[in-house]
Amino acid sequence: MRRPLVAGNWKMNGSRERVRALVNGIQAGIGSVERAEVAVCPPFVYIPQVAELLAGSPIALGAQNVCDHAEEGAYTGEIAGSMLAELGCRYVIVGHSERRNLYGESDELVARRFAAARKAGLVPILCVGELLEERERGETEAVVARQLDAVLALEGAAAFRDAVIAYEPVWAIGTGRTATPEQAQEVHAFIRARLAVHDPGVAEAARILYGGSVKGSNAADLFAQPDIDGGLIGGASLKADEFLTICRAA
Ligand code: PEP
Numbered sequence: 001m002r003r004p005l006v007a008g009n010w011k012m013n014g015s016r017e018r019v020r021a022l023v024n025g026i027q028a029g030i031g032s033v034e035r036a037e038v039a040v041c042p043p044f045v046y047i048p049q050v051a052e053l054l055a056g057s058p059i060a061l062g063a064q065n066v067c068d069h070a071e072e073g074a075y076t077g078e079i080a081g082s083m084l085a086e087l088g089c090r091y092v093i094v095g096h097s098e099r100r101n102l103y104g105e106s107d108e109l110v111a112r113r114f115a116a117a118r119k120a121g122l123v124p125i126l127c128v129g130e131l132l133e134e135r136e137r138g139e140t141e142a143v144v145a146r147q148l149d150a151v152l153a154l155e156g157a158a159a160f161r162d163a164v165i166a167y168e169p170v171w172a173i174g175t176g177r178t179a180t181p182e183q184a185q186e187v188h189a190f191i192r193a194r195l196a197v198h199d200p201g202v203a204e205a206a207r208i209l210y211g212g213s214v215k216g217s218n219a220a221d222l223f224a225q226p227d228i229d230g231g232l233i234g235g236a237s238l239k240a241d242e243f244l245t246i247c248r249a250a
Contacts, residue, residue, distance in 0.1 A: 002207050004223065004230035004250035005164060007039040007062060007125060008237025009093060009211075019046045023053040025240025030059060036230060036250035039091050040237070044079055051088040062091030062125070065099060068112035070119045081120025092117045093232070095127045095147065097170045107150035114151050118159060125164045125232065126151060127211070128191070132171035140169075141190050148194055157198030165191055165208045166232040172212025174234055181221045181228075184210045188227035216245030223250050 014022075019042060030038065041062035042050045051061055067078035084092060094117060095110035105113075110126070117124040128147040130140045144167070151159070167187050169179050179187075188208045196203035210222050211232035222228055230250045236242045 002205065002229045004036040005039065005207050005209060006036050006230045006243075006247045006250050007041060007091060007093075007164075007166075007209065007232050008243055009064060009096070009232055009234050010040065010042050010237060011064070011098070011234060012043055013238055014043060014046055016046070016049060019049055020053065022238065022240055023050055026059060026243060027053070027057055029240065029244040030057065030247075033244065033247040033250075036247050038247050041091065041093055047084070047087050047089065054088075060090045061088050062093065063089050063122075064093050064096065066092045066094065066113050066117045066120070066122065066124075068109055068116050070116045081116050081122050085120045085122055090123055091125055091164070092122045093125045093127060093166075097127060097129055097168055097173060100127075101131075101170065107147055108154075110147070111150040111154040114159070114163070115155050118155070118163070123162055123164060125166050125209070127166045127168050127232070129168040129170050129173075129212075135169065135171065140187060144187060144191060145194060148191060152198065157195060157202050160195055160199075160202050160206045163206070165206060166211045167191060167208060168211035168232060174213070176213050178213040178215075178218050178222070179210070181225050184222060185225035185227055188225065192227055214246060216242050216249070219246040219249035 039060040039062045063084045066081045094113040099105045114124045128144045130143040207229040209230045209232045214231045
């Protein structure tokens with residue numbers, strides 16, 4: 001039985017004061033979340049503050065990206081996995097569509113970031129998903145397969161035993177336009193089947209999250225699908241009540 005995971009991706013939002021209020025708000029209601037594992041991924045600079053606020057809490061900490069080089073060195077602007085682990089991070093998002101599309105991160109670079117995360121003992125949350133024009137051209141499966149295969153080629157299927165995949169159709173991110181539960185389930189089942197070709201046990205155990213305009217009002221229907229094991233939540237993770245409603249739905 002896969003334990004659902006709901007992870008909040010705060011993106012580039014926050015201030016020390018708003019971070020404190022948000023974490024305290026989530027903490028206050030976390031007791032009402034029965035089954036799901038909950039994680040928050042603040043901007044790098046707030047990770048120490050959130051780690052302190054979360055001390056003793058069941059809420060896990062994550063980051064939004066990680067350097068593809070495991071060793072320290074001359075990589076200006078990058079953050080090593082070992083640094084994130086030292087600060088108490090358990091998860092790290094890799095290959096978010098904003099990284100791929102706004103900052104030009106290739107499938108190969110994302111795969112290297114995934115590998116570096118694992119090397120540091122972090123659990124990567126690998127984001128995959130198609131652009132609207134790719135969906136309209138009928139290329140959804142080909143795009144998701146290509147993104148997944150880059151990681152499989154570098155790290156092998158066993159790496160997914162302790163990793164998480166997030167299917168995030170790019171046309172649904174921050175747009176208010178959610179994939180229907182059926183559309184999402186179809187792609188989640190495709191991802192699981194693709195893993196199963198390599199290792200059926202890993203495929204069965206892997207958690208596959210859905211992300212893209214998940215809200216309190218649509219979360220339960222999405223999470224009811226057999227291959228949807230929780231969510232990666234952007235905008236709605238910045239409001240404690242809304243985020244908690246999503247966590248309870250999982
Ligand atoms: C995301 O950025 O991962 C995301 C899913 O954003 P939103 O929930 O705002 O669509």
